[in-house]
Amino acid sequence: MASTVAISGASGKTGYRIAEEVQRRGDHARLLLRATSQPPDSLQGVDQRRLSLMDATALDAALEGVDALVIATGARPSVDLTGPMRVDAWGVQRQVESCLRVGVRRVVLVSSLCAGRWQHPLNLFGLILVWKRIGERALESSGLDWTIVRPGGLSEREEDLDGEGVLYTPADQQESNSIPRRLVARCCVDALQTPESIGRILEVTSSMDQPVVGLQEALASW
Template structure:
């Protein structure tokens, strides 16, 4: 059985990624910090408290895993260095750890408009520029990477069955939103779609989209 490490598993997208992985019968390892709080649904799952900036501990955490999904991200705060530290440097640390331990498959949750300079989101520590630096670490890694760039995230799950995900190639969507639950299921779909390797995939959702799988969408990129 494939074992998937999920970093940032205590986050609002991260915990859903873990839940979706478990639904699909993957084994999981939740990479979080000492202070991180996991929801009840994940309390009895394998948890590993590790600093993303401690290379040897990170290597040990990833050594028995087959894939890593990165759902870490700077939490909005007054500390404007968060994006540089978490969205760029911590992603690079995780990529390098995968390279050292021979973990080949890596998926990163990034953001629409990654790399854009003129954008209101950049008021928070130039986050879109640092997200692009994080993405680049994957692109240059020789690993089997996929970048998932979601639009604005929400927690709506009530009518989720009516929502259809629009998957598109890089720099094709600039607005739109998507429930975190669908970002999570898209990460797991990427894990199961080998055509997603080496691709940046942008995702938003709406009931008005045509219902296509990730694989069908990639064929039309």
């Protein structure tokens, strides 16, 4: 039977691709969006719920009846340096708390390579890597069935992806390199379909030199 997968941050460049991949695999996507979010035309007609992550009642109602949540929210670059704290730490924590209240057991979080690092140029934006790790820890300690996907630098490239392999490693093994958002979206959906990914941090980057290996096969060699 088809599952219903909620995707928060589904108006974002990774989030909308996750929603597309969920639909493409025959499951139902439910988009969690804020009032001003603008999802792409490709998601017109898909179930949408508009809410603030700080509104627990609205968040609970939006998660009612879903089988899994993929968290693809992330602070957008801004002069407001509190964004990473509000979105990448508190926002994730609120979503985890809502899953616990509503009974959504399966959660995949899109985080970042180097999450938890204090000394890193990306931290010039509101200590984002530090707040991302706090968000990750809220999920890790929740008792939920979680997977954390930590991508490298994200690209918009959509061409020639079928021959491009993903390098999956456990936490704190990779520091650089990149991956197209489409492949991150596929990793998230693969994780939902791979019970062996529960309780794991997956660092992901990709390259044409990397053999194409499925997530389950990659995890078997860890």
